[in-house]
Amino acid sequence: MQRSLDKLDPSCNTNNMTLRILIVDDDPHIRDVVRIAAEAAGYETIEASNGQTAVTHIGREAIDLVVLDIGMPQMDGFDCCKQIRATSNVPVLFLTAQDDEVDRVLGFQLGADDFVSKPFSPRELVLRIKAILARGKPEQNMALRHGTLEMDRAGHSCKIEGCELALTATEFAVLSSLMRHPNQVHDRNQLIAQVYGANSTLSGRTMDSHVRNIRHKAAELGCEDIIVTVHGVGIKLGACSR
Template identity: 35%
Template sequence: MVRVLIADDDPNILELISLYIGNEGYQVVKAKDGQDAIEQLESERIDLAIIDLMMPKVDGYELCEEIRQYYKIPVLMVTAKGETKDKVKGFQLGTDDYVVKPFDPLEIVMRVKALLRRYQVEASNELKTRNVTMNTSKKEIQVDGERLTMPLKEFELLYTLASYPEQIFTRNQLIERIWGLDYEGDDRTIDVHIKRIRDKLSKSNAAISIKTVRGLGYKIEVFK
């Protein structure tokens, strides 16, 4: 059974997240602050950590740094801080994803599932969706066993979307993940790359494509 560590000094939020995570069939390990979380990590097998940023004794930044130094597990940071500089610091210290309070508990569940799926993929170096296989170590795509050539940015864009099949990404989110926060170009570059990817997937008879969600962004589309 997947064991999820939830660290938050607010007992109400701790119980809320624990309830939704537990309802998904995951085993919950609770920690009332950062120091308690470190002790739980040392004594329990943990598969994923959900950590609050502002905690006494050891805050979320320090806890994330500790996890990255000693454990290879996904980290989801939950915080009231939504400024870019706070997110940048969190990602620099190794958090995998970021949710800003107030949040929908179902979003937490969705992100947990996506992170667990992604880490399983990274462990095997392969992501397979229908007849499309993506190898992360070789940066190679195959459709029905035939190699499909894509430049690195196109590969990373498709891989990001395919890793989170239920999630809609805005242009800005994709730029942050693939081009970086210091990217100063036109955000329409995403549209150009997606058009090229769609053309290549279509010509190779791939069972996936990229869907435009009007007014929101993009998500992976899997054909039945």
């Protein structure tokens, strides 16, 4: 199979520890910029020129993160993300042509991990990629339990009464922050700083989207009180009953 554009020869990866980035954009120049920056940072890359090809790669290849353009013809980034989330929790970083909060909120509701606006600095893009992947790394001392909720940070897994709670890397980081301090009320800006870093400019609506996703996924497993709102103050871990 060809190494460029939409195909990859898996035998080209001589380092099993190399993380693999899928770059999805209909603009070959943007793909080149992202590829050069990612490979210079030590990542392996695969490219796709449209959303459908990207979804096919997710089903066939081991992908560690997707850099996904929103404004593509045929299948835009949002529809592509929906299809990816139907089968995978691989981290997704959206590229957007405008700094539109509506797009960001929708993207986070679909399970995105972060956004970078075009035109972007390749250095910033790589830093965002590293930050997302760091959220998915195993942590030291690792098992947390609260009610029916169990979190194994070393194995990066979460369960409610033995049933797997499938979370994105960012959702896992949010819930981990709440689990570490189960009796503390967190305001949204506090959580954004813990998950995205102290210099993040993301709005509180971003955190609302992640919390909504966690609640929805937990409710599907019968847990309606995984995160509770303390009105006028913030949110905290709930009783996690089932």
